[in-house]
């Protein structure tokens with residue numbers, strides 16, 4: 001895949017980049033290794049001072065950084081600014097909490113004194129996706145750097161300007177040379193970097209295929225990995241819910257980021273008692289969405305990030321017609337320049353391609369459930385286990401859903417979202433390990449036991 005900026009609104013490639021040469025990759029690895037030796041000894045106070053500056057720079061530059069995302073992957077203007085503000089918030093969360101999360105602990109044993117300490121691992125490679133080009137990187141980098149690690153970013157090939165802007169934030173904030181570097185490389189270089197003895201660990205946010213590849217390379221090297229992979233999140237709607245709210249959130253949860261979010265709700269499972277009502281309102285709402293220019297604040301659904309994403313979703317929707325699904329609205333690419341797909345609802349979708357596979361676009365799959373048990377079975381009928389949403393006012397139903405949904409996070413009466421205060425991650429084919437909160441910052445640490453006799 002070429003490293004280039006292609007504007008999804010027009011389809012035009014506006015800038016191309018040369019990939020880092022092997023000599024430059026070697027130079028960056030050396031720098032990372034050197035930087036780690038010194039950075040691991042810095043105090044939390046010093047790291048917090050630098051990370052606060054990074055947060056401040058993000059806020060100062062939020063308009064321009066948001067524009068970069070609109071240019072490179074079609075994000076709505078306002079959503080871009082919101083994403084940068086979220087990154088600043090993530091940095092500040094770890095400024096305030098990193099030391100507390102990594103406080104040495106004393107444990108009573110047969111020793112005079114024993115316990116645990118949390119020490120950084122070293123240079124960590126982050127392989128990142130284009131859909132939240134800043135947030136995905138910052139939710140890795142803020143905790144990893146606050147723990148004393150150093151970062152190497154291999155971003156998706158279609159967001160090179162975002163990748164370079166992130167490196168500039170850390171540099172301008174005053175982080176020492178080599179503490180955070182961007183590598184402009186294709187995925188074919190990941191193996192060589194992970195195999196390098198100076199690299200301590202790796203993380204990948206992306207598709208399950210890319211995750212499998214990184215996990216096998218890192219596995220052969222016995223290196224730690226954290227994987228944040230795809231999802232096919234269920235959205236369960238039960239009779240006791242506030243239906244107006246459920247429909248409103250269902251639409252927002254499906255079309256966020258033009259449907260290109262790992263935690264977008266993708267499969268809607270509706271109790272048969274309210275199914276007619278939910279389906280007609282949901283279809284009406286999806287069909288009425290304003291699709292268009294991501295710079296225009298009236299737009300609700302912008303372009304998809306690339307021609308490939310449009311073609312992938314087109315293929316899935318085409319298969320649905322033969323598999324018994326009923327297309328209630330949309331169903332096609334929009335005939336205009338750029339990478340647009342119409343907001344689409346597929347009824348009777350159980351078992352079709354859009355049910356079994358992750359859909360990365362504004363395409364909703366709907367199925368009916370006979371009762372709560374059936375709804376949970378349908379929700380869990382997927383290889384993925386990232387997020388899950390359910391709408392119900394019944395406390396007993398809420399408890400059962402939290403207990404029985406196979407997912408890394410269950411949200412009741414609200415949309416699944418990441419929050420620096422809460423751990424984020426998946427089960428099943430959605431990956432392993434956690435980001436954010438206390439669990440996230442500990443992933444790239446050596447939990448070192450000490451025992452003094």
Ligand code: NAP
Pocket residue numbers: 001127128129130131132136154155156157158185186187190204205206207208209210211213214227228229230231261262263358360386426430431
């Ligand atoms: P992708 O194609 O898997 O790419 C993600 C990153 O992995 C890119 O940097 C890509 O580089 C690299 N990559 C691709 N194949 C690789 C391989 N064989 N070995 C090593 N690296 C490889 O995913 P995407 O299309 O950018 O993003 C969409 C996917 O990410 C969806 O499945 C979505 O659900 C998932 N996602 C998950 C989370 C989460 O937190 N769980 C969050 C966001 C997105 P190139 O661009 O150079 O190919």
